[in-house]
Amino acid sequence: MFTRLGVGVFIWVAASAAVADPVLQQPIDCTLGETCEIQQFMDHDPEQGEQDFACGAASYDGHKGTDFRINVPDMDKGVAVLAAADGVVAGLRDAMTDRRVVLAEDQTAVAGKECGNGVVLRHGDGWETQYCHMKLGSLVVTKGQKVTAGQKLGEVGLSGKTQFPHLHLSVRKDGVPVDPFAPDRDGQTCAYDAQHTLWAKAFAKGFIYQPGKVIDIGLADRGPDLADVVDGRWSDFVADPNAPLVVYGLAVNGLAGDQMQLVLTGPDGEVVNVTQDRLGKRQAQWFAFAGKRPPQGGWTAGDYDLTVRVLRDGKLLHERKSQVQLTR
Structure with missing residues (x-):
């Protein structure tokens, strides 16, 4: 028999701190902002x-x-x-x-x-x-x-x-x-x-409170599907110098009017810099991507920097960065 694992009526009251109050440790083995x-x-x-x-x-x-x-x-x-x-x-x-x-x-x-x-x-x-x-x-x-x-x-x-x-x-x-x-x-x-x-x-x-944030970014060689991103299909992607480079971002707690900016910069300069249209309504989870086909002769080998930002009222709310190395 299981105890208290259903959904009950929502009630909120303040609970004043007292000597007997528990001191809570992080209940999951992960690093906030990195692996969770x-x-x-x-x-x-x-x-x-x-x-x-x-x-x-x-x-x-x-x-x-x-x-x-x-x-x-x-x-x-x-x-x-x-x-x-x-x-x-x-x-x-x-x-x-x-x-x-x-x-x-x-x-x-x-x-x-x-x-x-x-x-x-x-x-x-x-x-x-x-x-x-x-x-x-x-x-x-x-x-x-x-x-x-x-x-x-x-x-x-x-x-x-x-x-x-x-x-x-x-x-x-x-x-x-x-x-x-x-x-x-x-x-x-x-x-x-x-x-x-x-x-x-x-x-x-x-702990740092963040009302909306980018929780995942990465590279793909085509327009990725949200489900594939959530499932981690692209987490081990290896860039091909002769294939498109597509930067994607996954964010949470978006409000109407929020925007996502996607930037990809390589050894030869900026590859992608796209800011999506404003959200039309609140989104618990939202996703965007932008990319470019390879130039003649393929992409230059080296480090490619990814940056995905959430903009609220035109100002930076949160950003996440990563770097991928492309070899020939």
């Missing part, structure tokens, strides 16, 4: 719509946790889900297939089990944490087992109601959702305060 990203935070808007703890839109209506996103190749290799604090396993599930929820029949298949495979830990004094969307067959704990902070619970997967591999972490006090980034939020403050979170000091101080 926080895509969505807890929703603080009590009505329809979404608002994260910093008054941004990096959430969605009724979202009750924090989503740590990874890419598919890393999921296949195995990325550990870690206990955020000492606790006892109160419930678990490890029987659901890793699959994307895209069609209506996919949603029907996970109805009532939207969390997918996962674990609930109890930490005492009414506190508990919940870990969702874990990989089938990856759980390494049992119900009633005591665990310590940082101990492996299983691995990140694609089970339950999700379209990309990620860990959804929920924190609750007496059954009520609490945002670990702003447990005392009064609904007025919109800035991140590292001194007033449930996170351990190292995580809290190192």
Whole structure:
């Protein structure tokens, strides 16, 4: 029998910090900004719509946790889900297939089990944490087992109601959702305060809030498909001097009016510099690419620099850079 892995009614209240409050460690074995990203935070808007703890839109209506996103190749290799604090396993599930929820029949298949495979830990004094969307067959704990902070619970997967591999972490006090980034939020403050979170000091101080961001960039030899990018098909691409060079970018939490700029520069100068049309509406995930055919004689060997930027109101919001070496 599994405990608390369904979808409940969204309620938000401030939970004042106290001596008994847990100190949470990063619940996933990855490096933020490099091998994983926080895509969505807890929703603080009590009505329809979404608002994260910093008054941004990096959430969605009724979202009750924090989503740590990874890419598919890393999921296949195995990325550990870690206990955020000492606790006892109160419930678990490890029987659901890793699959994307895209069609209506996919949603029907996970109805009532939207969390997918996962674990609930109890930490005492009414506190508990919940870990969702874990990989089938990856759980390494049992119900009633005591665990310590940082101990492996299983691995990140694609089970339950999700379209990309990620860990959804929920924190609750007496059954009520609490945002670990702003447990005392009064609904007025919109800035991140590292001194007033449930996170351990190292995580809290190192965290940088980013309302929208580029989460993946790369090169291809044709216009890539979004699904292929998400699945990591182009992650090991080797550029051919006689084939087109196409730079792509994948971003999250775009707002209407946002733009993506794609730049590719090689030994002979700028190859691509394209800024896409403004987004017509909010996009939780958005994607663009631009490229050029090779010149006569092929591309010059050397380093090619990729830069993808998200522009908001014409100003730089976030950028990601990479470099690829082309050999002949």
